[in-house]
Amino acid sequence: MGVVAMSSVSASSGFSAEQRRRCDELFETFYAHPFLRGLADGTASRESVLHYVGQDNQYLTAFIRCYGLGLAKSPDRQWMAWFRDNVTFLLADETHPHHVLCQAFGVDYADAQLDTMAPTAQAYINHMMVSGYDSLGVLMAALLPCPWTYIWAAQRQQAKAPAAQDNPFAGWWEFYANVECDELLAQFIARVDALAEQAGPAERARMAAAFEASCEYEVAFWEMAFTQQRWQHKELALN
Numbered sequence: 001m002g003v004v005a006m007s008s009v010s011a012s013s014g015f016s017a018e019q020r021r022r023c024d025e026l027f028e029t030f031y032a033h034p035f036l037r038g039l040a041d042g043t044a045s046r047e048s049v050l051h052y053v054g055q056d057n058q059y060l061t062a063f064i065r066c067y068g069l070g071l072a073k074s075p076d077r078q079w080m081a082w083f084r085d086n087v088t089f090l091l092a093d094e095t096h097p098h099h100v101l102c103q104a105f106g107v108d109y110a111d112a113q114l115d116t117m118a119p120t121a122q123a124y125i126n127h128m129m130v131s132g133y134d135s136l137g138v139l140m141a142a143l144l145p146c147p148w149t150y151i152w153a154a155q156r157q158q159a160k161a162p163a164a165q166d167n168p169f170a171g172w173w174e175f176y177a178n179v180e181c182d183e184l185l186a187q188f189i190a191r192v193d194a195l196a197e198q199a200g201p202a203e204r205a206r207m208a209a210a211f212e213a214s215c216e217y218e219v220a221f222w223e224m225a226f227t228q229q230r231w232q233h234k235e236l237a238l239n
């Protein structure tokens, strides 16, 4: 923890790098979003952060289900082992950033759980799940912006202006900037590149569209937390 990884993030020259370049404006908008800036300078509000944690817990649960869809589509045991390891990482380690955010406001992790979904979180989850019923390439392309935006933004932030130790969210930044996350991202990129090489033009186009939509949803997820987005009428229960 606390080690700023040397970035594998811009290294690749394949399909992923091409999508990353195409969506560069979205990455910049993600980085500049006032919610993320609030995590960087320690000023993010209690209400917005707790909204985020509640929704993001549901998001991570859906992400694990998407890995399950990937497992079902795995062409070999090597792919299966990769999904298994990533499910373990999500279940065991990725709750850490949520714990950090809860501790910042003296809130119990269990008390931050929600059983309702805000519109944007629901839409992002639906997009990922639907991609999981297309091909493995489309699923992986839909999942890739998730690690890429967070890990890229954390590495960039920590290299430029590391979160101060009295910033209550410092552990959140350190988690996503660490070497293990960098390695995960490098693997993700390599796997998407390999799938894109095997794909025909129609599937590659669906992969590109799925990647771009997820970049949009990543920005929208910050906006959801920042505005504490709710349905007009009443909360919808999880489905």
Ligand SMILES: Cc1ncc(C[n+]2csc(CCO)c2C)c(N)n1
Pocket: 056, 059, 060, 063, 086, 089, 090, 094, 145, 146, 147, 148, 150, 151, 218, 221
């Ligand atoms: C909306 C949203 N997008 C991305 C992440 C970060 N994240 C979620 S899963 C994962 C690694 C995949 O195993 C990473 C980096 C998040 N927490 N919430």
